[in-house]
Amino acid sequence: MPDPVPAPLQMVEVQRTADAELDRLRPVLDGLGKAFEDAGHELALVGGPVRDAMLGRAHTDLDLTTSALPDETERILERWGDVTWDVGRAFGTIGCRKGPWQVEVTTYRTDAYDADSRKPDVAYGDTLAGDLGRRDFTVNAMAVRWPGRAFEDPYGGIVDLADRVLRTPVTPEQSFSDDPLRMMRAARFASQLGFDVAPEVVAAMTAMADRIEIVSAERVRDELVKTICGRWPRRGLSLLVETGLADRVLxxxxxxxxxxxxxxxxxxxxxxxxxxxxxxxxxxxxxxxxxxxxxxxxxxxxxxxxxxxxxxxxxxxxxxxxxxxxxxxxxxxxxxxxxxxxxxxxxxxxxxxxxxxxxxxxxxxxxxxxxxxxxxxxxxxxxxxxxxxxxxxxxxxxxxxxxxxxxxxxxxxxxxxxxxxxxxxxxLRPDLDGNQIMEVLGIGPGREVGLAYRHLLDLRLEEGPKSPEEARAALQSWWADQQRPDDQARG
Missing domain, CATH: 1.10.3210 (Hypothetical protein af1432)
Known part of the structure; x- marks a missing residue:
C-alpha cells in the first residue's frame, strides 16, 4: 500500500529541523553572504531550499535572491566560486558552482505578465518582501537572510507548512493568471510533499483550468512527470481530474x-x-x-x-x-x-x-x-x-x-x-546469421536472406536452439520448399 501522508507538524519540530539544516549550510552560505554584504547588497536563501529545510530534506542546489543586479552578482560569484554561468541572465539569474554546491542567485523581481502568455516581462524589484510576493505558494515564499539567518515570512508560509496545506501569497486568481503553470505545480507539490490544497486554490484552478492551454507542451509535460514520479501521485492526479486540468493535459x-x-x-x-x-x-x-x-x-x-x-x-x-x-x-x-x-x-x-x-x-x-x-x-x-x-x-x-x-x-x-x-x-537470435545464410544457400544480399532469417528465428522460437549442422539442414529444407513452386511452374 502507498505510504501514509505525514500528519501536520508541530511548530517546535519545524524550527528544530530547520535549524539543523541551516547549520549544515553555514560553511557555504556564511562566506557568500559576507561577500554580498561587503559589496553593499542583501542576500537571502529563498523558496524550495527554505521549505525543505523545515521538512528535513537536504539540498546541495541552493536558490538565493539578492538586491544586486546580475552584473554585480556575476562579479561577486566569480571571485567566490569555482565556475560561473549566466544562461539565466535574461531573468536576472547567475549560476555558480563551489565544490559540491550549486548556487543560483537571482535579482529581486516584480514580474509583469501578459494576459496571453506565461512568459513574464522581467522587472527588477528593490525589496525582499516584494520578491516573495510574486512566488507560487506561501510555503515557497519564505526566506532566510544571510549572513545573520534572519527569517522572513510575510505570507504565513511556516503555518501553512506545519499544516501541510498549499495557499498562494496573493489571491489564487491573480497568481494563476500571472503564471498558469502554477496550477500544475499545485498537483506536483500535492504528489511530492503530500500536502493538501486549500479550497480557494482548488476553486480557482477549476475556474481557470482552460488557461493552462497557453503553456507549452514541454512545460506541462515536465510538471506532469514530477507529479507522476512523486511519492503520492494519486493525490496530484486526482487534483488534476477534480479541477478539470486533466481534461486539457491528459x-x-x-x-x-x-x-x-x-x-x-x-x-x-x-x-x-x-x-x-x-x-x-x-x-x-x-x-x-x-x-x-x-x-x-x-x-x-x-x-x-x-x-x-x-x-x-x-x-x-x-x-x-x-x-x-x-x-x-x-x-x-x-x-x-x-x-x-x-x-x-x-x-x-x-x-x-x-x-x-x-x-x-x-x-x-x-x-x-x-x-x-x-x-x-x-x-x-x-x-x-x-x-x-x-x-x-x-x-x-x-x-x-x-x-x-x-x-x-x-x-x-x-x-x-x-x-x-x-x-x-x-x-534470442537465429542459429545462423545473415552471412552464414548466404553461404549455405549460395545467394547474395536481398529479400530472400531476410525471409530465411525470419524462418530460422521462428524455428528457434518453436523448437529451441539447434546445432550448426541441424540449422543448415533445416535452412536447406526450407529453401527447397521455396524453390519447388517455381520448378513445377517451369515443368
Whole structure:
C-alpha cells in the first residue's frame, strides 16, 4: 500500500529541523553572504531550499535572491566560486558552482505578465518582501537572510507548512493568471510533499483550468512527470481530474472516470487505474534502477485508456472491452507525442500498454515453451517492466483469485528464467546469421536472406536452439520448399 501522508507538524519540530539544516549550510552560505554584504547588497536563501529545510530534506542546489543586479552578482560569484554561468541572465539569474554546491542567485523581481502568455516581462524589484510576493505558494515564499539567518515570512508560509496545506501569497486568481503553470505545480507539490490544497486554490484552478492551454507542451509535460514520479501521485492526479486540468493535459485519465458503470457490471476503471499505479510503485524495487521509474508509472497510468472506446454491453448483461490493449497503445502514443515525450519513452510505454493483456492467455500454465519465448521476444528490453505492470494489474478483492494469479505469474517467470538460462533467451537470435545464410544457400544480399532469417528465428522460437549442422539442414529444407513452386511452374 502507498505510504501514509505525514500528519501536520508541530511548530517546535519545524524550527528544530530547520535549524539543523541551516547549520549544515553555514560553511557555504556564511562566506557568500559576507561577500554580498561587503559589496553593499542583501542576500537571502529563498523558496524550495527554505521549505525543505523545515521538512528535513537536504539540498546541495541552493536558490538565493539578492538586491544586486546580475552584473554585480556575476562579479561577486566569480571571485567566490569555482565556475560561473549566466544562461539565466535574461531573468536576472547567475549560476555558480563551489565544490559540491550549486548556487543560483537571482535579482529581486516584480514580474509583469501578459494576459496571453506565461512568459513574464522581467522587472527588477528593490525589496525582499516584494520578491516573495510574486512566488507560487506561501510555503515557497519564505526566506532566510544571510549572513545573520534572519527569517522572513510575510505570507504565513511556516503555518501553512506545519499544516501541510498549499495557499498562494496573493489571491489564487491573480497568481494563476500571472503564471498558469502554477496550477500544475499545485498537483506536483500535492504528489511530492503530500500536502493538501486549500479550497480557494482548488476553486480557482477549476475556474481557470482552460488557461493552462497557453503553456507549452514541454512545460506541462515536465510538471506532469514530477507529479507522476512523486511519492503520492494519486493525490496530484486526482487534483488534476477534480479541477478539470486533466481534461486539457491528459484527457485519457478523466475519460476513465466518466466511464463508470452505474449498474456496477464492471469495476471502476478510473479507481482501478490509480490502484494499479500505486501497486506498480510498490514493485519498482524489482526494476534494475529501482524507482521512481517514469516508464513503468506511465504504463500503469495508461494501460486501460482504450477501455472507454471499446466498451460494449452484451445481451446477457456482461461488459467487454475487446482490443482495448491495441486501442490504448494508439491513444498512448498520440498523447505522449502531443506532450513531447522522447521517442524512447513513447515507444517503451506504448509497447507495455499493448502487451499488458498478453499474460492472461497463459491460463494455468498451458503455454508451450515456444509461446514463452515469443512473450520474451515481444517484450524485449521491457520484460522486467512488463512483469511489474502485469502483477500490478491485479486489483481483485477476491484473495483466492489474487493468490492464484500471483502463483501463475510466478510460474511464468520461473519458466522464463529456466529457458533464459538454457538458451540465452534474452538475446534470442537465429542459429545462423545473415552471412552464414548466404553461404549455405549460395545467394547474395536481398529479400530472400531476410525471409530465411525470419524462418530460422521462428524455428528457434518453436523448437529451441539447434546445432550448426541441424540449422543448415533445416535452412536447406526450407529453401527447397521455396524453390519447388517455381520448378513445377517451369515443368
Amino acid at each position: 484527457p485519457e485519465l478523466p475519460a476513465l472516470a466518466r466511464e463508470r458503470d452505474e449498474h456496477q457490471r464492471h469495476k471502476d476503471v478510473y479507481e482501478h487505474t490509480l490502484t494499479v499505479l500505486e501497486q506498480s510503485i510498490e514493485l519498482e524495487e524489482r526494476l534494475p534502477g529501482g524507482g521512481p521509474d517514469l516508464v513503468s508509472r506511465l504504463a500503469a497510468l495508461m494501460h486501460d485508456v482504450g477501455k472507454p472506446r471499446t466498451r460494449k454491453f452484451l445481451d446477457d448483461g456482461t461488459v467487454t472491452f475487446h482490443h482495448h490493449d491495441v486501442v490504448g497503445a494508439k491513444l498512448t502514443r498520440k498523447r505522449m507525442k502531443a506532450l513531447r515525450f522522447s521517442n524512447d519513452d513513447t515507444d517503451a510505454v506504448t509497447q507495455l500498454v499493448e502487451l499488458h493483456l498478453r499474460f492472461h492467455g497463459y491460463g494455468s500454465g498451458e503455454w508451450t515453451d515456444s509461446a514463452v519465448r515469443r512473450y520474451v521476444r515481444d517484450a524485449g528490453d521491457q520484460l522486467e517492466r512488463l512483469h511489474v505492470l502485469t502483477r500490478a494489474d491485479c486489483t481483485t478483492r477476491n484473495q483466492r483469485k489474487a493468490a492464484r494469479l500471483r502463483r501463475t505469474y510466478d510460474d511464468l517467470e520461473e519458466r522464463i528464467a529456466r529457458l533464459s538460462e538454457e538458451e540465452e533467451l534474452a538475446s
